[in-house]
Amino acid sequence: MKTLHNQTLIYDVDCPLCQVYTKGFIKTKMLDNNGRKPFKLLNEDEQKFVDINRAKDEIALIDNNKKIVIYGIDSLLKIIGNSFPLIERIGNFKPINIFLKKIYSFISYNRKVIIPSKISENKNSECVPSFNIKYRVTYIIFSILFTGLILFKFSELIPKLPESTILRELILAFGQIIFQILFIRHFSKKEILNYIGNLMSVSLFGSLIIIPLLIINTFINCPEIIIILYFASTVIIMFYEHYRRINLLKLPLFLCYTWIIYRLIALLIILN
Template sequence: MFQKTLKVMKTLKNHMILFDAECPMCRVYTHAFVKTGMLDHNGRSSYQEETHAGTCPVYDRQRAVNEIALINLESGEVTYGVKSLFKIIANTWPVFAPLFAFKPFIWLMSKVYAFISYNRRVIIPAAETGFEYQPTFKLHYRLLYLLFTWFCTGFILTAYAHLLVGVVPLGNPYREYLICGGQVLFQGAAICSFDRRNLWTYLGNMMTISFAGSLLLLIGLGMSHLFQLSPVVYTLYFMAVAGLMFLEHIRRTKLLGLGWVLTVTWVTYRIVLLLLILNLN
């Protein structure tokens, strides 16, 4: 049934989407557009390549780095960002066309798109190729990302803390938010001591790790609604997640060329806080 659905999808012909080859997310979803027939088999190219230069030599290259560009190969018309995605989706599913033309919805989704796009290199990092054009850094979107991940992580950890009672004392409702926020400040101070230039890049990566770890804890929270398990089991699972976060922290700091100092301070902060929690309650 799924294969039949793919075959009847309407293809947006004579268009090429320019994606970021250094962005794993971009590679995946643009490949999906081609794989499902929403675009021609040659309907995608990375903007790092020069093979598309003749198709539309006047497109805004820096804007295409920030907002994915969709080029009409016949007219040379270029759309950017969420409008490019809307054009592809509406061509396949015309039922969404009125929604995609609704200005308040366009405005809202453009902000969501920008939030993801300007933070994509800290959500899923990859080794840079040294290409001339790189995503523009916008501080307000990075701060918003830090606040979003901080709140979500604190919220999930607060819920998970109830499963650890008997092994780890339950604190006040704000404890996990304070711990998570404190680590941002602590690690921010640590990186400023030797590489202030990478401050916001590192903090974005660090909070992605925390957020990803908290999402893994949702599995434990889900299990708690199905089974009555010992707090020791949930504690062991928490430690396993922390171990994965530790490995991911090492991987990301290596990609950023930041060495081992930040991993040491990251672990030290957590160990000191754990000892304080165990001994002061």
């Protein structure tokens, strides 16, 4: 790889995804050994020319010689393009660049509900993206659609269950949101959408666990008992993940119990 020297990525140290790809740039020699730096370690001189608020939303790449900064997908394209110029040219083609920026924003603005981190007491050093209602609602809708589709395909593996429809699964996925909101309706809009984002991340996580079983079943007709046990194990893992997030976000523990209650109600509805 061709190394981009004297450039430093300012990344969110509490974001596992950010840690992985910035470390990858160092390991593959796309950046030199000083090519990344945690947001919380920005010094006073760097804070004079780095847009702090923007750097929380879009990863910043500092040119240490010229003291200039580029952000988000443009910074990633510059690093990758230094080794693969064709990728940078394609990525900078306007329609593609607009699309990439939308995808980047979708992930970046939702990264704290995709993979939450412990709330820090020092808000100034936190690299938390701005609260963007448009991207949060888009993420929630995407999660409902994805979860509904996977659960519909999974229901086909259990013939004893009443025949399902995609609409039923979508209603059940959306119903979980409405049910949980009933118990946190006194929260602020931001708190509710942050929790719902985490709630749907748990559902996405469960759907991803189910996908391997769907793939295996296309080649091997799995016994129904294996399918049921696999699903039960998935629900237990989801419960633990929901519980973990509740603790990280310092939310009321009763949300874990209402999460279970809704799923029991949903199961009764399906069976009847």
